[in-house]
Amino acid sequence: xxxxxxxxxxxxxxxxxxxxxxxxxxxxxxxxxxxxxxxxxxxxxxxxxxxxxxxxxxxxxxxxxxxxxxxxxxxxxxxxxxxxxxxxxxxxxxxxxxxxxxxxxxxxxxxx
Amino acid sequence: xxxxxxxxxxxxxxxxxxxxxxxxxxxxxxxxxxxxxxxxxxxxxxxxxxxxxxxxxxxxxxxxxxxxxxxxxxxxxxxxxxxxxxxxxxxxxxxxxxxxxxxxxxxxxxxxxxxxx
Numbered sequence: 001x002x003x004x005x006x007x008x009x010x011x012x013x014x015x016x017x018x019x020x021x022x023x024x025x026x027x028x029x030x031x032x033x034x035x036x037x038x039x040x041x042x043x044x045x046x047x048x049x050x051x052x053x054x055x056x057x058x059x060x061x062x063x064x065x066x067x068x069x070x071x072x073x074x075x076x077x078x079x080x081x082x083x084x085x086x087x088x089x090x091x092x093x094x095x096x097x098x099x100x101x102x103x104x105x106x107x108x109x110x111x112x
Numbered sequence: 113x114x115x116x117x118x119x120x121x122x123x124x125x126x127x128x129x130x131x132x133x134x135x136x137x138x139x140x141x142x143x144x145x146x147x148x149x150x151x152x153x154x155x156x157x158x159x160x161x162x163x164x165x166x167x168x169x170x171x172x173x174x175x176x177x178x179x180x181x182x183x184x185x186x187x188x189x190x191x192x193x194x195x196x197x198x199x200x201x202x203x204x205x206x207x208x209x210x211x212x213x214x215x216x217x218x219x220x221x222x223x224x225x226x227x228x229x
Contacts, residue, residue, distance in 0.1 A: 031215070033217060035219070040121070040221070041221060042118075042203065042219050042220055042221035042222045043203065043219040043222075044219075045216065045217070045218065045219075048216065048217070056216075058216070088155065090155075090157065092157075092217070094217070096215075098145055098162075098164065098207075098209070099162070100147055100159040100162050101147075101157075101159070101205075101217055102159070103149075103156055103157040104156070105154070105155065105156045106155045106156065108155075
């Protein structure tokens with residue numbers, strides 16, 4: 001089935017460690033997005049990408065990094081520079097600006 | 113810069129009541145797209161509707177209806193005869209047309225709807 005797969009669903013890491021969240025899509029979409037969701041704050045855009053090897057910072061990019069080496073993959077690394085990384089992370093893709101985004105099931109990251 | 117405001121943080125209604133979720137947006141573009149999503153407790157966002165800036169017709173889909181008014185920069189969502197299964201967080205989102213690079217998709221802070229028996 002076509003869709004977006006995020007893994008893992010739950011992730012626990014020690015403070016100070018980098019961690020990479022996976023996002024894969026088989027919808028042949030050009031654009032991919034990463035959002036962070038905290039209680040009461042909605043979805044905040046971290047990074048987004050239109051094409052391979054190109055991406056732009058969103059509203060809260062500090063402490064995060066991404067890569068787009070393949071069209072179907074857009075991994076997000078939460079670095080030790082991110083001061084408060086515990087959150088729910090959502091990945092999305094879409095076929096263009098006029099189209100709706102499709103979301104993965106999310107990764108809940110807990111840093112202890 | 114684009115912005116979406118959902119002023120209602122949480123709404124509680126009794127089943128069968130009608131409820132309207134407000135969405136106000138800001139954009140400098142003349143071409144843009146508006147969306148509504150539902151987020152049930154499972155966490156995955158479910159797409160409900162898309163509206164482009166050239167189409168101000170209201171839309172009805174079953175118990176759901178949407179009122180788009182460019183004059184007030186609003187795109188409100190009404191659920192008629194609410195049901196317990198409608199309980200979720202609802203997000204409004206805005207995307208400018210974009211040229212070449214990925215268009216930014218901005219979400220509001222969401223409105224949590226609680227429908228009780």
